[in-house]
Amino acid sequence: MTRTVLAGVALALITPGLAVAASPGTDPLAYPGPAWSPYLVGALIGLLSMATFYFSDKPLGASTAYARLAGMVGKLFARRHTESLKYYQDFKPKVDWEVMLVVGAVGGAFLAAWLGGELTGEWLPAMWTARFGADSLALRLGAAFLGGGLMAFGSRMAGGCTSGHGISGTMQLSVGSWVAVVCFFVGGIATALLMFRV
Amino acid sequence: MNMKNDVTATPMQVGAQQHELPIDKGGPDKDPPTGQSSTGKQLALGLLFGLTFGFLLQKGGVAKYHVLIGVLLLEDFTVIKVMLSAIVVGMIGVFGLYALGLVKLHIKPTRYAANILGGLMFGVGFALLSYCPGTGAAALGQGNLDALAGILGLMAGSYFYAEASGFLGRTVEKWGDRGKLTLPELVRVSPAAFILVFASLLVAVLVVVERTTVR
Numbered sequence: 001m002t003r004t005v006l007a008g009v010a011l012a013l014i015t016p017g018l019a020v021a022a023s024p025g026t027d028p029l030a031y032p033g034p035a036w037s038p039y040l041v042g043a044l045i046g047l048l049s050m051a052t053f054y055f056s057d058k059p060l061g062a063s064t065a066y067a068r069l070a071g072m073v074g075k076l077f078a079r080r081h082t083e084s085l086k087y088y089q090d091f092k093p094k095v096d097w098e099v100m101l102v103v104g105a106v107g108g109a110f111l112a113a114w115l116g117g118e119l120t121g122e123w124l125p126a127m128w129t130a131r132f133g134a135d136s137l138a139l140r141l142g143a144a145f146l147g148g149g150l151m152a153f154g155s156r157m158a159g160g161c162t163s164g165h166g167i168s169g170t171m172q173l174s175v176g177s178w179v180a181v182v183c184f185f186v187g188g189i190a191t192a193l194l195m196f197r198v
Numbered sequence: 199m200n201m202k203n204d205v206t207a208t209p210m211q212v213g214a215q216q217h218e219l220p221i222d223k224g225g226p227d228k229d230p231p232t233g234q235s236s237t238g239k240q241l242a243l244g245l246l247f248g249l250t251f252g253f254l255l256q257k258g259g260v261a262k263y264h265v266l267i268g269v270l271l272l273e274d275f276t277v278i279k280v281m282l283s284a285i286v287v288g289m290i291g292v293f294g295l296y297a298l299g300l301v302k303l304h305i306k307p308t309r310y311a312a313n314i315l316g317g318l319m320f321g322v323g324f325a326l327l328s329y330c331p332g333t334g335a336a337a338l339g340q341g342n343l344d345a346l347a348g349i350l351g352l353m354a355g356s357y358f359y360a361e362a363s364g365f366l367g368r369t370v371e372k373w374g375d376r377g378k379l380t381l382p383e384l385v386r387v388s389p390a391a392f393i394l395v396f397a398s399l400l401v402a403v404l405v406v407v408e409r410t411t412v413r
Contacts, residue, residue: 027273028264028265028267028268028271028273028274029268029273029274029412029413031262031264031265032259032262033259033265033274033276033413034257034258034259034260034262034265034276035256035257035259036257036258038258038259038276038279038280038283039279039283039404040283041254041255041257041258041280041283042258042279042280042281042282042283042284042285042286042287043283043284043286043287044254045251045254045258045280045283045284045287045288046283046284046285046286046287046288046289046291047287047288047291048247048250048251048254049284049287049288049291049292050288050291050292050295050301051247052247053292053295053301053302053304054295054300054301055243056235056240056243056244056247057301057302057304058235058244058304059304060247060251060332062330062331062332062335063331063352063356065331066331066349066352066353066356067353067356067357067359067360069353069356070352070353070354070356070357070360071356071357071360073353073357074357074360082360085360085361085363085364086360086363086364086367087359087360087363088360090228090229091228091229092229094236095236095241096235096236096240096241096244097235097236097240097241097243097244098235098244099244100241100242100244100245100248101244101245101247101248101251102248102331102332102335103245103248103335104244104245104246104247104248104249104250104251104252105248105249105251105252105255105332105335105336105339106252106335106336106338106339107245107248107249107252107339108248108249108250108251108252108253108254108255108256108336108339109252109253109255109256109261109335109336109337109338109339109340110252110339110340110341111249111252111253111339112252112253112254112256112257112339112340113256113261113339113340113341116256116257118256118340119340119341120340120341120342121341121343122341122342122343123343123344124344125262125263125264125328125342125344126263126264127263127264127267128263128328128344140344140347141344141347142347143326143327144326144327144344144345144347144348144351145347145348145350145351145354146323146326146351147322147323147324147325147326147327147328147348147351148323148327148334148347148348148349148350148351148352148353148354148355149323149351149352149354149355149358150319150320150322150323150326150351150355151319151320151323151324151327151330151331151351151352151355152323152331152351152352152353152354152355152356152358152359153316153319153323153355153356153358153359154315154316154317154318154319154320154321154322154323154355155316155320155331156316156355156356156359156360156363157312157315157316157319157359157366157370157371158312158313158315158316158317158319158320159227159306159307159309159312159313159316160306161320161330161331161332162281162324162330162331162332162333163330163331163332164306165306165317166281166330167281167284167285167288168288168304168306169305169306170281170285170289171284171285171288171289171292172289172292172293172303172304172305172306172380173289173305173380173381173382173389173392173393173396174305174306174307174308174378174379174380174381175308175376175379175380175381175384176306176307176308176309176310176313176376176379177306178381179308179310179313179314179317180313180314180316180317180320181317182317183313183314183316183317183318183320183321184317184320184321184324185270185321186317186318186321187317187318187319187320187321187322187324187325188270188320188321188322188324188325189270189271189272189321189325190321190322190325191270191321191322191324191325191326192267192270192271192325192328193270193271195325195326196267196271197271
């Protein structure tokens with residue numbers, strides 16, 4: 001009897017370990033890579049940048065769209081206050097080219113994933129689950145919300161995100177963009193290593 | 199060439215800036231008074247470019263959680279390959295169009311304190327969310343529903359920044375403000391020569407990355 005209980009306890013302790021060992025775990029290379037060559041995709045994004053400069057007089061960028069959307073929501077609740085803020089005097093809370101770009105990006109990625117049989121439809125990424133457990137939805141959503149918040153604040157302060165600075169600013173040889181991108185990676189690498197490798 | 203650089207330029211810098219391609223860096227970094235970015239045609243173009251951008255991001259694998267966190271763990275270099283390829287092609291292409299007088303540049307201002315502090319904050323957020331503002335939209339499109347929480351966070355953080363924008367504009371964003379400074383100006387060579395050397399250097403980095411890493 002005691003032996004059965006002990007065996008049961010031992011099994012319960014071992015099973016989660018086995019489950020993690022059987023899944024690809026926290027090795028990113030054990031999961032599927034890109035469908036297309038990253039060099040081809042990068043080169044095409046470079047060509048796309050030329051097209052946005054030529055046809056729209058705009059560099060690719062994404063983060064300002066979220067700021068405009070937030071301003072539109074802010075105007076619903078506190079119109080005067082929102083319009084009084086310095087940032088929203090320079091960047092009006094409205095649907096503009098960049099908001100459409102971000103909306104389009106959702107659709108384009110859906111199309112690519114659908115055509116390539118890569119639609120996920122999941123709340124928890126497998127590698128997150130391997131590290132933080134299958135019951136970590138609240139933790140994931142909390143981390144994602146906080147992460148999004150820090151990113152938005154940081155990108156507004158730095159003047160752009162991985163698109164605006166990371167691709168468009170760097171290709172125009174802006175010193176500030178190169179400084180910002182290095183800092184994106186310094187902050188990101190330190191935090192990711194703490195999350196996954198400590 | 200903007201005023202700030204004219205005022206602070208040493209005679210040597212002025213000389214360096216008078217090479218065959220003096221850079222016109224575009225207007226101030228805010229909405230133009232006429233609002234030409236929200237005409238129907240431009241909204242449609244934005245959507246079309248967005249569809250293409252999202253399609254490419256997904257095919258490049260950079261809408262995937264493990265690919266993005268993988269670069270921050272220094273184990274999966276897909277993101278680096280996509281970014282550097284885009285920079286090399288875009289740099290040559292956009293400056294080429296600029297030299298032909300076909301496009302205007304939109305160079306982002308260099309503000310050292312804000313670039314560094316904001317950049318580090320962005321990085322911490324990048325690891326927590328593991329999608330960035332562009333790839334987050336692509337992640338949602340491919341069905342990663344956790345990106346929704348990230349998008350709400352991006353909106354909340356943006357509004358929070360707007361609340362602080364007056365104060366930050368008077369303080370942090372003034373520290374180390376160098377205006378629209380570019381790398382060729384910093385090292386005092388002509389843009390064309392700089393691009394030639396720099397593009398070769400970035401290609402060399404890509405070759406090394408390709409040869410020394412698994413993915």
